[in-house]
Amino acid sequence: MKGGNPDTALPVKRVLWRRLGTLPIFSHYNRLVALVLALNIAALAHGLTAGQWWTSTGIVLEALSGLVVANLSLAILIRQQYIINLLFWLATRAPTSWPLAIRRSLAKVYHFGGLHSGGALAAIGWFAVLIGSLAWHWTESLGGVSLALLGVSTGLLGILLLVAVMAHPRIRGRFHNGFERMHRFGGWTALALFWVWSVLFTRDQNPQASVSEALSTSVAFWMLIVLTFSIALPWFRLRKVPVQLIRPSSHAVIARFDHVTPFAGSSNAISLNPLMEWHSFANIPAPGEASFRLIISRAGDWTGEFIEQMPTHVWVKGITTAGVAHIETLFKSVVYIATGSGIGPVLPHLLAGQVPIRLVWSTRSPRKTYGDELVEEILRANPDALIWDTDVLGKPDLVQLAYDAVRSFGAEAVICISNQTLTQRVVEEMEGRGIPAYGAIWDS
Known part of the structure; x- marks a missing residue:
């Protein structure tokens, strides 16, 4: 086997202000998390001001549920294998004649998980806000919220929080099998409860229409179908194959x-x-x-x-x-x-x-x-x-x-x-x- 001796001493690192972007806390992954959260904070600011989502006469529950679905869709679809391959394909289309500064940034494409984490955190945050709003509607007898919807919402939030806690890097690293199983079985349970929640929410918000009619015109319903298919797709390809060792x-x-x-x-x-x-x-x-x-x-x-x-x-x-x-x-x-x-x-x-x-x-x-x-x-x-x-x-x-x-x-x-x-x-x-x-x- 070959060995070797150092040819040149390592140069001193660049001054701190020139390498801030290379520190782990400022990684592209964390930047993507921050971007998603910033966009959601902007949505919250709009809702508190011009949007008038919260008033003394009621809360715009559909807007809150839409933000939950939008962030959840981002969190799930960015992990879809076909989308991952598409992201890598797009990022690597740049020719080597392009400036290195552009190419080195495109090469960070594998940090796309920041969109997953940011979307998941935002979805859980908005869902907690939505549950609070549902509870207020129910206690003030404003209509559009049933006790069944509140019960399913609470259980669903609990599962989402467990999944998020198990995904924390330190917990995931120490209990990786537990993280993997919670992500799988907890995720499947959460998906099933989201279907139940969607039917209950649609029924409560549209008491004059049939559930099937209301669901057919709901963007969130069709998005839930897409998410379910995305989650199930890898399992459609499950097979047992021979291996030579x-x-x-x-x-x-x-x-x-x-x-x-x-x-x-x-x-x-x-x-x-x-x-x-x-x-x-x-x-x-x-x-x-x-x-x-x-x-x-x-x-x-x-x-x-x-x-x-x-x-x-x-x-x-x-x-x-x-x-x-x-x-x-x-x-x-x-x-x-x-x-x-x-x-x-x-x-x-x-x-x-x-x-x-x-x-x-x-x-x-x-x-x-x-x-x-x-x-x-x-x-x-x-x-x-x-x-x-x-x-x-x-x-x-x-x-x-x-x-x-x-x-x-x-x-x-x-x-x-x-x-x-x-x-x-x-x-x-x-x-x-x-x-x-x-x-x-x-x-x-």
């Missing part, structure tokens, strides 16, 4: 599938129990082959069980979905920093050869862990790759190695595929020195 070591398996041919930079979710737990892995398609591979390394109970059991079939659902590495085509050349099984998301780009790449891969005993065949495949695709064997050389300073690779290769950007702590460190350190850097943000 090669276990080069007790730490990792290489899984081969033949049911689809995905694109480089995409991922697929697999499961042994489709109702309980799903895990996404980067697809490794080989040019000219109608199959793909996944690298699964031991990183917890589920992956450990998978490696030990060596299943013959797994469940898959949805479609192949673009991931962070898909942004590489926005740059003239890229340095990839990978650790351990992070080589999985990088390998398809090495094989595709769409962009000049310099690889820095840090891992324990790469040949022993992942097999000679995989290592040789990497070296054939990227002969100048720096493969750092941590069992021999110890843990490297990946920030230094990233900077050295950028300088020697003349790369425009760094893409880091590693654990959360290291990814955030590499990205922040590179961005702090004016080098565009990207990595997963663990927002789902």
